Amino acid sequence: MISHRLQFSVPPGFSFWRTVYSHGWCALPPFSIQKESGTFSRILSLEDEVPAECIMRDAGNKIIVLARSQFPLTGDQKARIKHQLKACLRLDEEMSEFYAEAQRSPRFRWIPKAGAGRMLRAPTVFEDVVKMICTTNCSWSLTEVMVQNLTTQLGKGFEDGKYSFPTPDAIAGKSDAFLRKNIRSGYRSPYLLELAENVASGRLDLESWRSSPDATTDLFKTVKSVKGMGDYAAGNILKLLGRYDYLGLDSWVRSRFYHLHTNGRKVRDTTIEKHYAPLGKFRGLFFWLEMTRHWYQRKFPF
DNA sequence: GCGTCCAGGTCTACC
DNA sequence: GGTAGACCTGGACGC
Numbered sequence: 001m002i003s004h005r006l007q008f009s010v011p012p013g014f015s016f017w018r019t020v021y022s023h024g025w026c027a028l029p030p031f032s033i034q035k036e037s038g039t040f041s042r043i044l045s046l047e048d049e050v051p052a053e054c055i056m057r058d059a060g061n062k063i064i065v066l067a068r069s070q071f072p073l074t075g076d077q078k079a080r081i082k083h084q085l086k087a088c089l090r091l092d093e094e095m096s097e098f099y100a101e102a103q104r105s106p107r108f109r110w111i112p113k114a115g116a117g118r119m120l121r122a123p124t125v126f127e128d129v130v131k132m133i134c135t136t137n138c139s140w141s142l143t144e145v146m147v148q149n150l151t152t153q154l155g156k157g158f159e160d161g162k163y164s165f166p167t168p169d170a171i172a173g174k175s176d177a178f179l180r181k182n183i184r185s186g187y188r189s190p191y192l193l194e195l196a197e198n199v200a201s202g203r204l205d206l207e208s209w210r211s212s213p214d215a216t217t218d219l220f221k222t223v224k225s226v227k228g229m230g231d232y233a234a235g236n237i238l239k240l241l242g243r244y245d246y247l248g249l250d251s252w253v254r255s256r257f258y259h260l261h262t263n264g265r266k267v268r269d270t271t272i273e274k275h276y277a278p279l280g281k282f283r284g285l286f287f288w289l290e291m292t293r294h295w296y297q298r299k300f301p302f
Numbered sequence: 303g304c305g306t307c308c309a310g311g312t313c314t315a316c317c
Numbered sequence: 318g319g320t321a322g323a324c325c326t327g328g329a330c331g332c
Contacts (some may be wrong), residue, residue, distance in 0.1 A: 137311040142326060186325035191312090230312045251310060 001159070004073050006065040008082050010091060013099075015115025016040075016058035019089050021301055022119040023292070024140065028131060028147045030155065030165050031120075035300050043155075043164045044084055044123065046077055051158040054085060063089070090118035093242055098282050108286060114296050116289055121240040125206040126199055127165045128240050133188055133195070133228040135250075142184070149183040171196035191228030209241050216243045216281075235284065244284035247273060256291040 010016070020026045020040050026033055030043035034055075041055045052069040067073060067081055086092060099112040111117055122128045134146040154166035154174070171179075171192060179189035198204035204226075212219055216238065223234040235248030247253070249269055257272050258264050276283040295301035 135311090137309085137324085138326065139310070139328075141328090142310090145327090180325085184326070187312090187323090188325085228312070232311060 001068050001070065002072055004067045004069075004078065006067055006078055006082060007059070007062050008065075008086060008091075009062045010089075011095075012061075013095075013112065013115050014091070014118070016056075016063065016089075017299055018114055018116045018296060019118040019120055021295055022116070023288070024135075024143075024302075025120045025122070025131065027302065028144065029151045030163060032162075033300070042085065042088065043158050043162050044081060045156065045164045045167070046073075046080065049156050049164065049167065051156045051162075051164040052077075052081065053158055053162065054081060056085065084123040088121055088123060090121065090242075093118060098244075098285065101280070101282055102286075108289075110293070110296075111286075111289055116296060117285060119239055119285075119288075122165065124165075125209050125237075125241075126168055126195075129195065129206060129226065129229070129237060130165075130171070130192060132233045132237055133191055134185065136188070136228065136230070136233055146183055146185050146188075153182055168196045168199035172200040188228055191226075194227050212241070216245045219243060220246060239284055239288065244282045244286075246284050247276060247287050248284065253288070253291050260290070 020033070025031060026040065032041045033039075034041065039055050039057050041053060043051050043053055046052055046069070050069070050071070052067055052073070055066040055068070057064045057066075063085070065081070065085065067078070073081070095112075095117055098117055102108040102111040102117075122131065130150070131143075131147055134150075135143045138146075150166055150171070151163040152161070154170040155163035157163055174193070176189050176193060179185050179192060183189070183192075185192055195204070199206055209219065209223070212222075214222070219241070220234055220238060220243075223229055223237050224231070229237065231246075232248050232250045235246030238244070238246055239248065249272065254266075254269075254272070257275075258266055261275065276287050279286045
């Protein structure tokens with residue numbers, strides 16, 4: 001195995017660990033956290049699906065990456081690795097307007113101070129959508145099982161039981177019965193197959209969503225046109241596309257809202273939506289950060 | 303160990 | 318547009 005030391009700078013106020021722990025993606029492979037060494041890793045796919053392990057370390061105004069691969073990396077491959085990692089950490093996202101909005105209310109001034117607000121995402125929209133479908137209508141532990149099975153059974157092996165995330169082709173080449181039995185994705189299996197087949201064939205260009213010029217309401221409808229993506233899943237995929245107009249409610253955030261705002265009393269979803277409506281186009285992000293603020297008190301909240 | 307019940311979003315059929 | 322029932326799994330619970 002050959003190691004390369006890479007690095008890239010981060011914007012002022014950027015918080016590596018607050019971005020890593022922005023939501024549960026950091027705990028799903030091919031992402032992984034090494035608490036003992038204080039590093040965050042990712043198995044990336046290079047061209048021809050050759051996997052490379054990228055071990056990231058926070059160094060203040062920059063991120064230092066130890067990239068490990070079976071072959072010496074070319075300059076072009078190193079550049080692509082940095083590009084993918086920066087996309088995952090949302091370093092391409094301009095946060096000044098959101099932080100200015102947060103500064104206007106004492107309730108949210110902790111956000112820019114904590115360097116919070118960048119939500120970790122996968123290198124590809126395809127991976128984000130597959131994982132989001134795997135979070136629907138099940139416990140988090142089952143989501144972990146499904147994603148683990150997808151990587152170990154359909155991804156490319158690296159070493160020590162580490163695998164890349166499967167390509168659309170790799171999933172599309174399997175049967176419904178295989179997904180149900182081996183991935184444990186149950187009734188979601190036909191949704192995953194249809195998605196993978198449409199992306200693999202070129203009929204569906206998910207990656208264009210990150211640069212879509214469409215209005216957010218139209219993009220929301222486009223996301224929901226994917227089988228298996230309802231209001232919750234589409235609202236949260238939009239957050240990973242840099243659009244924060246939807247709350248993406250599920251049972252966990254609802255119970256957090258009841259705990260924080262209604263003394264535990266259940267209220268309608270429309271009541272929650274009205275509560276955040278005055279916060280405009282960033283309401284989905286304010287909502288998520290408020291629900292998860294308790295995570296920001298520890299370096300490793302879970 | 304086995305059976306039953308329930309929670310968790312989305313889809314489809316129906317009104 | 319709103320709603321009921323089905324989908325599938327894992328965990329909790331009772332026996």
